[in-house]
Amino acid sequence: MTGKLKASLLAGVVGMAMVVTSGQATANDELKKLQTDPNQWVMPLGNYSGHRYSPLDQINKDNVKNLKVAWTFSTGVLRGHEGGPLVIGDVMYFSTPFPNIVYALDLNDNGRIIWKYEPKQDPNVIPVMCCDTVNRGVAYGDGMIFLSQADTTLVALDAKTGKKVWSVVNGDPGKGETLTAAPLVIKDKVYVGTSGGEFGVRGHLTAYNIKTGERVWRGYSMGPDSDILMDPEKTTHLGQPVGKDSGTNTWEGDQWKIGGGTTWGWFTYDPDLNLIYYGTGNPSTWNPVQRPGDNRWSMTIFARDADTGMAKWVYQMTPHDEWDYDGVNEMILADIDVKGKATKALVHFDRNGFAYTMDRTNGALLVAEKYDPVVNWATHVDMQTGRPQVVAQYSTSQNGEDVNTKGICPAALGTKDQQPASFSPKSGLFYVPTNHVCMDYEPFQVSYVAGQPYVGATLSMYPPEGADHLGNFIAWDASAGKIVWSNPEPFSVWSGALATAGDVVFYGTLEGYLKAVDAATGKELYRFKTPSGIIGNVNTYTHKGKQYIAVLSGLGGWAGIGMAAGLTEDTAGLGAVGAYKQLANYTQLGGVLTVFTVD
Amino acid sequence: MKCHPCIPVVAAAALFCAVSAGLPAAAHAQEGDKPYTVEGGKVDQGTYNGFRRYHSICHTCHGPDGLGGSFAPNLAESLKVLKFEEFIGIVAGGRQNVSASSESVMPAFAHDPNVMDHIQDIYAYLKARSDGVLGRGRPERLAQK
Numbered sequence: 001m002t003g004k005l006k007a008s009l010l011a012g013v014v015g016m017a018m019v020v021t022s023g024q025a026t027a028n029d030e031l032k033k034l035q036t037d038p039n040q041w042v043m044p045l046g047n048y049s050g051h052r053y054s055p056l057d058q059i060n061k062d063n064v065k066n067l068k069v070a071w072t073f074s075t076g077v078l079r080g081h082e083g084g085p086l087v088i089g090d091v092m093y094f095s096t097p098f099p100n101i102v103y104a105l106d107l108n109d110n111g112r113i114i115w116k117y118e119p120k121q122d123p124n125v126i127p128v129m130c131c132d133t134v135n136r137g138v139a140y141g142d143g144m145i146f147l148s149q150a151d152t153t154l155v156a157l158d159a160k161t162g163k164k165v166w167s168v169v170n171g172d173p174g175k176g177e178t179l180t181a182a183p184l185v186i187k188d189k190v191y192v193g194t195s196g197g198e199f200g201v202r203g204h205l206t207a208y209n210i211k212t213g214e215r216v217w218r219g220y221s222m223g224p225d226s227d228i229l230m231d232p233e234k235t236t237h238l239g240q241p242v243g244k245d246s247g248t249n250t251w252e253g254d255q256w257k258i259g260g261g262t263t264w265g266w267f268t269y270d271p272d273l274n275l276i277y278y279g280t281g282n283p284s285t286w287n288p289v290q291r292p293g294d295n296r297w298s299m300t301i302f303a304r305d306a307d308t309g310m311a312k313w314v315y316q317m318t319p320h321d322e323w324d325y326d327g328v329n330e331m332i333l334a335d336i337d338v339k340g341k342a343t344k345a346l347v348h349f350d351r352n353g354f355a356y357t358m359d360r361t362n363g364a365l366l367v368a369e370k371y372d373p374v375v376n377w378a379t380h381v382d383m384q385t386g387r388p389q390v391v392a393q394y395s396t397s398q399n400g401e402d403v404n405t406k407g408i409c410p411a412a413l414g415t416k417d418q419q420p421a422s423f424s425p426k427s428g429l430f431y432v433p434t435n436h437v438c439m440d441y442e443p444f445q446v447s448y449v450a451g452q453p454y455v456g457a458t459l460s461m462y463p464p465e466g467a468d469h470l471g472n473f474i475a476w477d478a479s480a481g482k483i484v485w486s487n488p489e490p491f492s493v494w495s496g497a498l499a500t501a502g503d504v505v506f507y508g509t510l511e512g513y514l515k516a517v518d519a520a521t522g523k524e525l526y527r528f529k530t531p532s533g534i535i536g537n538v539n540t541y542t543h544k545g546k547q548y549i550a551v552l553s554g555l556g557g558w559a560g561i562g563m564a565a566g567l568t569e570d571t572a573g574l575g576a577v578g579a580y581k582q583l584a585n586y587t588q589l590g591g592v593l594t595v596f597t598v599d
Numbered sequence: 600m601k602c603h604p605c606i607p608v609v610a611a612a613a614l615f616c617a618v619s620a621g622l623p624a625a626a627h628a629q630e631g632d633k634p635y636t637v638e639g640g641k642v643d644q645g646t647y648n649g650f651r652r653y654h655s656i657c658h659t660c661h662g663p664d665g666l667g668g669s670f671a672p673n674l675a676e677s678l679k680v681l682k683f684e685e686f687i688g689i690v691a692g693g694r695q696n697v698s699a700s701s702e703s704v705m706p707a708f709a710h711d712p713n714v715m716d717h718i719q720d721i722y723a724y725l726k727a728r729s730d731g732v733l734g735r736g737r738p739e740r741l742a743q744k
Binding site (some may be wrong): 455 | 652655656659660705708710711712736737
């Protein structure tokens with residue numbers, strides 16, 4: 001165990017010792033083992049390290065052109081389908097957007113429904129979900145399926161029957177607190193985050209006991225050290241102790257109480273270090289003038305002890321955010337050579353357009369480079385202080401309220417949003433779905449009212465000057481910090497990638513294509529148009545010895561809302577005339593699962 | 600400009616006075632059939648403010664430029680039939696249409712000063728879009744008189 005417990009923090013953690021012994025053996029060993037079995041897909045990111053990689057190679061770069069649809073399934077829900085299915089044994093599990101139906105489908109019977117769980121939720125939660133009513137998937141552990149409902153209820157379902165085992169309420173939708181992120185199970189605990197950065201919610205990561213649903217710990221993103229579960233001496237930021245009250249004295253007055261830093265992305269885990277990794281979102285409001293200071297620990301990579309929640313190290317990527325560059329994207333844990341040295345690395349493609357390679361054992365910053373050349377809001381990241389060097393022209397804070405700052409790249413959507421990248425240990429490369437969009441941003445005064453939007457900025461988004469496309473799918477070298485190849489895509493790539501030992505990489509597009517490309521060159525090998533735009537994540541598994549590829553279609557999410565009506569034409573005319581036919585001309589809403597195979 | 604203190608609003612009918620009381624008249628879009636001024640593609644302060652407020656709160660559901668999204672109706676179309684009173688009633692009180700095939704929820708903004716203090720401006724902006732006198736994207740501001 002790496003983190004050291006502080007007695008003071010343990011007080012109030014009810015019956016933890018007991019809990020640890022009772023549940024640990026089963027779930028712990030089970031999942032640690034299952035995540036290495038390529039025949040199943042037991043967690044949303046494929047394994048604890050977040051690789052989204054499969055050693056399967058039945059489907060490979062030579063025969064992928066023969067890929068064909070094996071079976072399909074309508075989810076019965078229209079909204080944006082992020083996330084993707086799990087496969088445990090002969091059963092496939094997935095969740096839908098609101099109303100958050102969970103399906104268990106029988107792979108022995110072409111996807112016949114074994115059980116279906118549909119929670120009753122107050123529809124008033126719908127309008128407090130900022131960017132569509134998405135749900136990024138369920139988690140499996142200890143014979144149960146865990147669902148994060150939109151209304152913040154965490155439910156444990158019996159994986160065999162779909163019967164509710166327990167449920168617990170994680171937050172208050174009346175204050176704008178919602179849930180969209182998939183939970184993660186580690187040992188005897190299940191971890192959930194929170195959404196609501198556009199409503200002045202204070203983010204946190206919370207661990208519940210897997211057997212009972214009892215809360216074990218909660219670590220906030222900002223506030224007093226005891227709320228964050230942070231030790232001023234032992235928790236470090238780039239090797240230095242964070243010091244006392246960092247989560248309050250970098251805010252004006254009480255603003256940290258509505259400080260944002262929500263935790264709606266992905267969680268990964270290193271069993272040897274016993275650390276759980278994730279990032280925090282934007283500080284509330286989007287008007288930076290209204291919240292002076294660094295606003296710690298919004299926009300931050302957290303490494304916490306999985307048992308106690310104590311923060312071991314943190315790194316704030318975007319102090320005092322002025323562009324809504326949430327830091328929630330997945331932290332991929334890869335053992336790679338970085339600048340010639342074998343490293344237990346953490347690789348993170350941030351919304352702010354920089355790709356970070358860190359030493360995940362201690363939080364040392366090793367590489368920080370732009371993964372889209374158009375990124376312009378900062379020249380570079382100072383490797384000593386870790387601070388981005390902000391370009392005054394693009395600083396919405398320096399330009400001030402009621403001033404429209406133009407031509408900032410990337411847009412608030414980020415160079416990449418939550419759509420998870422993939423890492424192939426075979427090629428050593430990262431495969432990254434990206435956005436290629438810039439923006440104008442005008443901040444103005446807002447008042448906080450609980451449960452009402454707390455935004456305070458207007459944005460227009462458009463393609464970079466002279467560009468005729470809104471997305472790229474790239475291969476990235478995390479040691480050199482360089483793009484290896486880049487495929488332009490007409491729209492943002494909002495789908496999680498999958499790399500396999502068959503030397504192919506799969507991803508979906510907003511027009512609805514499932515594509516397979518050559519892992520070495522990016523050359524397109526296959527495409528198939530599914531019924532709706534893809535913002536879901538591709539997975540793979542075997543059934544009766546045969547390899548399958550599965551993905552959810554269902555246009556929506558931020559991409560769907562922002563783009564379904566077409567982008568604003570502010571500067572689109574400058575060189576991209578006509579390039580932006582409306583996405584609505586290509587595809588419509590509708591949740592469908594498509595499963596592929598080769599004969 | 601500092602934000603106006605929150606004015607508690609209970610009924611939509613009370614809004615006119617509440618809103619006008621809180622704001623200097625000059626900052627407003629005008630009332631009546633044409634609550635906006637558009638000259639050579641440039642708009643008055645009020646209509647501009649409406650553009651901003653719309654694009655910080657309403658656009659997530661109603662889409663950029665009032666064009667509708669996958670979530671909520673095209674308001675440029677709606678305002679061809681909706682009267683100001685009806686508009687303000689829906690914005691203040693919200694509306695739901697929830698069934699097996701629909702989960703359409705328009706939130707109630709009666710208690711949100713970020714909307715209610717600017718509702719005439721938001722209306723003016725959307726009306727200008729609806730009347731077809733204002734194009735897409737961020738409008739330029741007319742010089743202040």
